[in-house]
Amino acid sequence: MIIRSAVARRLFSNPSSCPSSYSWCTTTSTRSSLSSSLVDQKRSSSSSSSAVGVGLPAYMRAAVFWEPNKPLTIEEFHIPRPKSGEILIKTKACGVCHSDLHVLKGELPFASPCVVGHEITGEIVEHGPATDKKTTERLPIGSHVVGAFIMPCGSCFFCSKGHDDLCEDFFAYNRAKGTLYDGETRLFLRSSGKPVYMYSMGGLAEYCVVPANALTILPKSLPYTESAILGCAVFTAYGAMAHAAEIRPGDSVAVVGIGGVGSSCLQIARAFGASDIIAVDVQDEKLQKAKLFGATHAINAAKEDAVEKIMELTGGKGVDVAVEALGKPQTFLQCVQSVRDGGKAVFIGLTAAGAVGEVDINRLVRRKIKIIGSYGARARQDLPKIVRLAESGIFDLSSAVSRRYKFEESDTAFHDLNQGSIVGRAVVEIM
Ligand SMILES: [Zn+2]
Numbered sequence: 001m002i003i004r005s006a007v008a009r010r011l012f013s014n015p016s017s018c019p020s021s022y023s024w025c026t027t028t029s030t031r032s033s034l035s036s037s038l039v040d041q042k043r044s045s046s047s048s049s050s051a052v053g054v055g056l057p058a059y060m061r062a063a064v065f066w067e068p069n070k071p072l073t074i075e076e077f078h079i080p081r082p083k084s085g086e087i088l089i090k091t092k093a094c095g096v097c098h099s100d101l102h103v104l105k106g107e108l109p110f111a112s113p114c115v116v117g118h119e120i121t122g123e124i125v126e127h128g129p130a131t132d133k134k135t136t137e138r139l140p141i142g143s144h145v146v147g148a149f150i151m152p153c154g155s156c157f158f159c160s161k162g163h164d165d166l167c168e169d170f171f172a173y174n175r176a177k178g179t180l181y182d183g184e185t186r187l188f189l190r191s192s193g194k195p196v197y198m199y200s201m202g203g204l205a206e207y208c209v210v211p212a213n214a215l216t217i218l219p220k221s222l223p224y225t226e227s228a229i230l231g232c233a234v235f236t237a238y239g240a241m242a243h244a245a246e247i248r249p250g251d252s253v254a255v256v257g258i259g260g261v262g263s264s265c266l267q268i269a270r271a272f273g274a275s276d277i278i279a280v281d282v283q284d285e286k287l288q289k290a291k292l293f294g295a296t297h298a299i300n301a302a303k304e305d306a307v308e309k310i311m312e313l314t315g316g317k318g319v320d321v322a323v324e325a326l327g328k329p330q331t332f333l334q335c336v337q338s339v340r341d342g343g344k345a346v347f348i349g350l351t352a353a354g355a356v357g358e359v360d361i362n363r364l365v366r367r368k369i370k371i372i373g374s375y376g377a378r379a380r381q382d383l384p385k386i387v388r389l390a391e392s393g394i395f396d397l398s399s400a401v402s403r404r405y406k407f408e409e410s411d412t413a414f415h416d417l418n419q420g421s422i423v424g425r426a427v428v429e430i431m
């Protein structure tokens with residue numbers, strides 16, 4: 001198995017048996033060490049601005065990715081410190097996403113060691129020093145929040161135009177270097193003090209630092225676990241449907257790949273009034289569940305030709321919008337072939353770095369096919385709307401989360417995702 005070994009399985013199931021080479025074993029019980037290490041007021045007030053906040057533990061645990069195809073290990077860290085415009089979150093839940101898996105398998109190059117996890121909910125425990133009043137008033141201590149995986153800086157060329165999803169700093173610092181926007185990580189190992197990089201906010205951790213622009217209040221009526229998926233799976237689906245596909249009532253939509261993001265696309269398409277919603281996958285179990293999410297038709301692409309079937313269902317025309325949520329060259333082509341003349345093929349599935357998709361150029365030109373990429377959505381504008389869709393029940397969160405894991409089972413969760421055995425979305429519950 002690619003990201004898992006028998007050794008790691010034993011480690012997670014019985015922490016006391018782990019070899020001393022794993023630094024998290026240096027304390028017999030991390031949880032008890034955390035609760036007993038609450039920092040007293042005297043110590044925090046006598047230190048510099050980087051001192052741990054009052055009432056916060058001095059250390060935390062996070063799941064660390066070291067190198068491709070090696071298991072995640074749970075390590076102890078100094079409690080991360082937020083800087084100006086950033087918020088410290090006590091993480092409650094973190095979704096298990098294919099983008100993280102691409103990093104763990106070495107398919108998407110990323111700085112390592114790092115903490116992955118970019119689909120979080122949690123409670124605000126601290127504001128970075130000198131964070132502006134509007135932000136601290138919008139996001140008070142104790143609030144429940146959900147975080148978008150694209151964390152907009154708020155002031156670059158694209159952010160200033162409202163295109164948070166293209167934020168220059170997010171791509172230049174976080175995606176390219178594994179840091180926040182001062183070029184530094186907030187994660188340092190307890191044992192050695194060495195820096196560990198952050199994939200988005202590094203959400204597979206007991207605490208994480210998030211730029212305030214990525215956060216939206218989560219109403220108390222929405223549970224932490226289910227709501228975690230709002231920040232990537234639903235966020236990505238919303239961006240694709242609202243901004244790339246611009247779905248209109250009565251549109252016909254095909255979604256290829258019914259995982260966490262694909263099934264969210266079905267729900268958003270239904271919410272936007274699409275009349276024909278065609279789910280395409282190779283697993284009958286996923287296709288069965290697709291009907292709950294709003295699919296009016298299901299195609300098992302392992303048993304029949306998906307393009308032919310889509311043509312048949314649409315009277316030979318093709319769909320107004322086809323969405324590819326897998327990131328595979330073969331389904332890229334199928335998606336383009338499935339849209340009607342003038343239709344939109346929308347791509348949201350990430351793939352191995354350097355993968356290339358093929359297009360029939362003459363059809364593209366003569367039949368005005370639109371090929372549109374879409375990465376997430378716009379945190380400040382869209383995330384509050386996405387939360388409202390969930391709060392009002394228009395987006396059904398309860399059926400979208402299919403499996404829960406404990407924090408100590410983080411590695412198992414990605415193992416299961418890699419096996420294709422997760423129908424819908426899995427979430428790691430942190431505390
Ligand atoms: Zn994701």
Ligand SMILES: [Zn+2]
Pocket residue numbers: 152153154155156157158159160166167168169170
């Ligand atoms: Zn920006």
